[in-house]
Amino acid sequence: MHLPPKHIAESTIRRLSLYLRFLEEFEARGQTTVSSGELARSGGTTSAQVRKDLSFFGSFGKRGLGYGVKDLIASIREILGLEHPWPVVIIGAGKIGAALAQYRGFSTRGFHVVGMYDSDPAKIGTMFGTITVRDARELEQDIAARAPRIAVLCVPSEAAQGMVDRVVAAGVKAILSFAPAPLQAPDDVSLRAVNMATELEILAYSLTHAK
C-alpha cells in the first residue's frame, strides 16, 4: 500500500468499507479469489469503480486472475485503519445511546466502548452489557486516562454543540453525532452527523415525486 495522495473522496472510503463486508462473506464461503466484477455486483457499482477505488492505494490484484480474498481483506483493513482496535466513548445513555452500546456491529469491527456517560442521575450507574453509565462530569478525566479518540454523541440537540466542545477540549479527534443539529468543530477534528429524520425526509421526497 503506497501512501494515499492528498485527498481521497469520502465515497471511495465508504465503498471500501462495503467491499470489506463482501470480502468477509466470500472468505466465510471459502472463496479464495475475487474479480472486480464480482465485488461490483455485490456492491451495486461497476468493476471499473472497484479497480479505481483500490488503485488509489496500491496494486492489490493480479492481472488475469483477480484479487486474493484474504490479502485484500488485510489490505483494506490496513487502509481503513482497522488493524488495531479503537476505544470509543458513548455520550448520552438514552434510547439511542443504549442501543449503540450493545450494537454488535461496532465491536466486531474493532470499536470498543470504553465509557458511557450521562448527566441524568437516574441513568448514572445503569449497566448496558458490561459497561456502566458514568457521570458526565467524569468525562474529562476519563478521556485523559483512556485516550479514546472517537466519541459517539447521543445527546439532545440543545446539548450537542456544548458536548462537542467539551470532548474536543479533552482531546477527542473524531465525533459521530446522532443529534439532529448542525455542529461545528475545529478543522483537525472529524465530525460526522447521522440524521435519521433527514433520511426519512429523503424517502418522503422520492415518494412524493415518483413518476
Place this chain on the structure above:
Amino acid sequence: MHLPPKHIAESTIRRLSLYLRFLEEFEARGQTTVSSGELARSGGTTSAQVRKDLSFFGSFGKRGLGYGVKDLIASIREILGLEHPWPVVIIGAGKIGAALAQYRGFSTRGFHVVGMYDSDPAKIGTMFGTITVRDARELEQDIAARAPRIAVLCVPSEAAQGMVDRVVAAGVKAILSFAPAPLQAPDDVSLRAVNMATELEILAYSLTHAK
C-alpha cells in the same frame, strides 16, 4: 413551486431538510425574514448553493430582501412532501427498533409509527410508547389495511433482504434499513441504508490518515 425537473441531486434534498431545521429555529426566535447568506452560515454551505437549491423548485425570495421565514418553511415542507403525515412501520423490535419507535425526531416531522413487528415470541406484545409489537406474520394484512408506504428495517443482516422482498410485495414503496447488509429492491422502490459501522470506519480512516 414549479414542477421539479427530471432529476434533483440527493445532496440538494438533504440540504433542504437542513434548511428547514434552521428556518424553524429562526421562526421560533421570531425572525420573519432570512437571506441566503444567513441560511448558508447556519448550514455550512454558501449563499449561492442555497439559492441554487431553492431555484430548482421556484422563486421563493424577494430580490433585495431575502426569504420570508414562514413562507419558505411552507414551501420546503411542500417540496419534501411533508404537508401530510406519513404512516411508517418499524420491523424488528430489538434495541435499534425500540429506540426508533420512541424517537421524537420522527413524529415531530410527521412520520407516525403505525405498526411494529417482530418474529420473536418474547417480543410480541411488548409495548413501546403507545405501540404494541405485533407478530411479523401479521405484516402483510396490516400493510394492506393501513397502507404505510415507508418501512424502517431494524432486523439482523441475514433477515434483511427477505424482509425487503416481503414489504415490497405487500406494497411498501420506500425502505430505510439499519442492517449492515447490501440490499436490492425494484427500481420503483426507494431504498436507503444507514450503516453505523461504516460511519465509524470513515472516522477511523480520517484519524489514521490525518496529516
Place this chain on the structure above:
DNA sequence: ATCTGTGAACCGGTTCACAGCC
C-alpha cells in the same frame, strides 16, 4: 444598495477504453 435568480465556468468523481501482465 441589497439580495435573489441563473447561465457559464469550474472542478472532481465516475466511466471509458485500452495498455500491460498473468
Place this chain on the structure above:
DNA sequence: GGCTGTGAACCGGTTCACAGAT
C-alpha cells in the same frame, strides 16, 4: 483469453459572477 491498472473523456454538482428586481 482474462482481468487488472490507469490516463483520458465524460458528466454532473458546485461555484462564480452578473443581470434583474425591490
